[in-house]
Amino acid sequence: MINLTLRQLRYFDALARHGHFGRAAEACSISQPALSMQIKELEGTLGGLLLERSARQVALTRFGEELAQRVREILRSVDELGDFARASQDRFAGRLRIGMIPTIAPYLLPKITKNLTRMHPELDIRVRETMTPRLIQELVEGRLDTAIVALPVSEPSLTEVALFDEKFLLVRPGADEGTPVPSREMMREMRLLLLEEGHCFREQALSFCNMQSAPPREMLDANSLSTLVQMVSAGIGVTLIPEMAVPVETRSASVSLARFRDPEPSRTIGMVWRKTSPLARQLLQISEVVCLSAGKARPRQAARSLRA
Numbered sequence: 001m002i003n004l005t006l007r008q009l010r011y012f013d014a015l016a017r018h019g020h021f022g023r024a025a026e027a028c029s030i031s032q033p034a035l036s037m038q039i040k041e042l043e044g045t046l047g048g049l050l051l052e053r054s055a056r057q058v059a060l061t062r063f064g065e066e067l068a069q070r071v072r073e074i075l076r077s078v079d080e081l082g083d084f085a086r087a088s089q090d091r092f093a094g095r096l097r098i099g100m101i102p103t104i105a106p107y108l109l110p111k112i113t114k115n116l117t118r119m120h121p122e123l124d125i126r127v128r129e130t131m132t133p134r135l136i137q138e139l140v141e142g143r144l145d146t147a148i149v150a151l152p153v154s155e156p157s158l159t160e161v162a163l164f165d166e167k168f169l170l171v172r173p174g175a176d177e178g179t180p181v182p183s184r185e186m187m188r189e190m191r192l193l194l195l196e197e198g199h200c201f202r203e204q205a206l207s208f209c210n211m212q213s214a215p216p217r218e219m220l221d222a223n224s225l226s227t228l229v230q231m232v233s234a235g236i237g238v239t240l241i242p243e244m245a246v247p248v249e250t251r252s253a254s255v256s257l258a259r260f261r262d263p264e265p266s267r268t269i270g271m272v273w274r275k276t277s278p279l280a281r282q283l284l285q286i287s288e289v290v291c292l293s294a295g296k297a298r299p300r301q302a303a304r305s306l307r308a
Contacts, residue, residue, distance in 0.1 A: 102130070161287045
């Protein structure tokens with residue numbers, strides 16, 4: 001019988017994800033020599049090399065790649081055993097790992113955290129802010145319990161709850177206050193400032209302006225909504241921002257805001273989690289807290305499975 005430990009599997013999973021002993025050791029909160037020793041013991045137990053080592057990085061062998069997939073499944077199942085035990089209790093306590101996209105986290109996170117802490121004081125809330133593809137990957141791999149994103153996402157192993165719809169507003173230099181709001185077609189002729197590649201909000205803005213196939217030459221990119229608004233304040237161009245970001249991002253900027261004529265551009269904010277999650281009932285309750293934090297009514301749509 002092969003004698004493996006969960007600690008060794010978690011260390012190997014971290015090394016497979018980071019591809020670097022130093023970063024993996026940091027993620028596991030142990031020293032690099034200790035991590036290296038555990039990996040060597042794992043290789044000895046399994047009787048095969050898991051890694052190709054070099055001075056700068058490590059690469060998985062073919063055996064290591066196959067093992068990494070199996071290890072992720074094992075660790076996800078182990079984590080779900082813990083979730084199953086928590087779900088059987090009357091109170092909602094313990095670790096809750098929530099992911100959020102950057103165009104939501106700065107504006108909703110403080111209110112969500114405050115409300116969850118008040119309603120469930122035994123929760124240990126841990127937040128991960130990154131773009132949608134990374135959140136979905138980490139959710140599927142069991143490294144997150146749920147994520148708050150713009151819907152839809154195309155992952156058949158997840159369940160979604162649509163929470164509320166949110167409008168986009170046009171941000172222009174302050175001197176443009178009171179001038180006619182441009183149409184979609186007119187937006188193509190303007191210097192449009194957008195978030196950089198990878199942000200779903202960028203694609204939503206381009207879709208509204210019918211620019212997916214031929215983005216304009218005068219389009220500029222930024223890494224945050226704050227930078228976009230400040231660029232508009234400096235007279236560099238115009239941009240779109242979600243309604244929840246307006247109070248935070250425009251309070252110190254010399255800009256004007258305008259709503260588009262119908263149909264107004266918008267996005268659907270929702271929560272997603274694994275279909276197999278034992279915490280589904282509790283997560284549905286948390287979706288109501290998210291709506292409360294956003295000043296919205298109860299989730300506008302019951303949970304349903306995502307279609308591929």
